[in-house]
Amino acid sequence: MSASLNITSATVDPGLLDLPWNLPLDEWPDKYIAALPKGISRHLVRFAHLSGHVIAIKETTDEMAKREYDMLRTLQRLDVPCVDPLAVVTNRADDEGDPLNSALVTRHLKFSLPYRALFSQTLRPDTATRLVDALAVLLVRLHVIGFFWGDVSLSNTLFRRDAGAFAAYLVDAETGQLYEGGLSNGQRENDLEIARVNIAGELMDLEAGGRVDEELDPITLSNGIVAAYRSLWKELTGSESFSSSERWRINERVDRLNDLGFDIEELAIKTTEGGTTVRIQPKVVDAGHHQRRLLRLTGLDAQENQARRLLNDLDSYSAKYGRKDDDDEMVAHEWLARVFEPVIRAIPRDLKGKLEPAEVFHQLLEHRWFMSQEQSRDVPLAEAVTSYVDNVLRHRRDEATVVGPPTEAITLPVAVQGEPAPETSAIDWRLNV
Structure with a gap:
């Protein structure tokens, strides 16, 4: 290791000094x-x-x-969902x-995968659509704070499973720029067009390699990010006018944004002369919005x-046991102790790296719902846990540390059991274990 090596890091890990910085990364x-799956990058990246x-x-x-280190820290x-910058290493020789x-140097985002690792043999249209929708949400969040990405693509994004959908995380910020005054419409449209073209190219590349379903249309899917983005952007930032007698529509707008997962911190309200509009x-x-409420109530x-x-299950638990009038924090503590934690403890130690605990709980609820539908009875939670562990979870590959060739993208089987179940819990929450 060169004596002139410089390491800049907010949280210094002495182990950085033990890495062979005197060698080119590919050596x-x-x-x-x-050996983890990685996306396509213009630079050499290794884990x-x-x-x-x-x-x-x-x-x-x-x-x-x-x-990029400074931008990621900002x-x-x-x-903003992004990878965690750890250090910059300069003066290497x-x-x-x-x-x-x-x-x-960035920390590996546990339970995250590049888009190429999210399918086994072929990329199905519904999976591709969920990836594009997740990227649209991320792009909107970036634009809301005034960040111009400049290189929007599936390859520059990592994805985590999120209760039947995906959550997108920014990986590559080297072309990004943050504008304090916000973005112009032209800048937003430029980013959106970059996203559309890049996504179409990435999906066409998979199509040429025979890695997508025959029904998947790269052009239609790439255009989907434009529609998803504009719909969400309008809901988040658009103005609306109504009669002063319809003031209930203010709360309705807030509720719609909460349902989309956003809180309003500031709302501009103007009335015309006479207060008629x-x-x-x-x-x-x-x-x-929901992340903060769950964290406040349960610490999860x-x-x-x-x-x-999880909040839907908590609310259903409260309704079933007549606890709606009780203190929210007390009910949440009871649900955590009687439902969520016993389920997570029931997962064998060797399977805990398969999925995040919250994703395990979500998939268990869906699995239990399917079992109940197939058997025309209310399946006890303990029985559902056993079935889910043996028939679903045990056959997944670990997403905390998915192992594969160090310089190639790997494939990851996706277990899908029909259509997503309704966001309701089955009847009996008690674990008899």
Whole structure:
């Protein structure tokens, strides 16, 4: 290791000093490399082991590494879903003193996968649609805070399962720019067009390799991000006018945004002279409505749709046992102790890396619903847990650390059991274990 090596990090891990920074990244010995699936990148990216965790290392220029590190830290402070920047390594040189590229180090996002690893033999249209919809939500969140991405694509995004849908995380921010005054319509449309073209190209590439379902149309799907984006953007930022006698529509607008997973922090309300017409427009919105409520009530940190599903089960539990008039925190504590935690404890230790606990609970509820429908009876939760573990979870590959060739994307089987079940719980919550 060169004596002039510089490491810039907000949270210093001494283990960084033990990595072979004196070697080009593509020559690192296998003992340092973690074999995880990765997306396509213009730069060399490899995963490595560090202090019991996995990190992603990207070789790039000194300027780009520092810039992206700072940008990712800023996005984190703004609560945008993105990878966690760990360090910038500069002044690298080999044993002969010849300079090597600088490196950006980020933490591997557990339970996340690149889009190419989210299908086994062929990419099905409904899976592709959910990926595109998740990317549309991420793009809207970025634009709301004034971030221009400049390279929107499936390849620059990681995906986590989120109760039947996906949650998207920004991976590559090297082309991004944050504008304090917000984005113009032209900048937003430019990003949207970049997304449309890149997604079409990525899906066509899979199509050429015979990796997509015959019914999947890359053009139609890539156009889908435009429609999904504009619909959500209009709901989040659009203004509406109505008669002053219809003031209930203010609460209706807030409820619609809450259902979409957003809170309104500031709302502009204007009335005409005489107060006959009211005009409202959200000014500041914040994603994570259900996440925050679940975290406040139970301490569980989950994805937005997972949080929504768990809250639905919590609300159903409260209704079944006549606890609707009781304190929310007390009921949530009881549900956590009697329902959620026993389910998670019932998962065998060797299977706990398969999925996040919240995703396991969501899939268990769906599995129980399907069992009840097939058997025309209310399946006890303990019975559903046993069936889910033996027939579904045990046959999944671990998504916390999916292992595959170090420089190739791997395939991951997706277990899908019919259409998504309604967001309701089955009847009996008690675990008889």
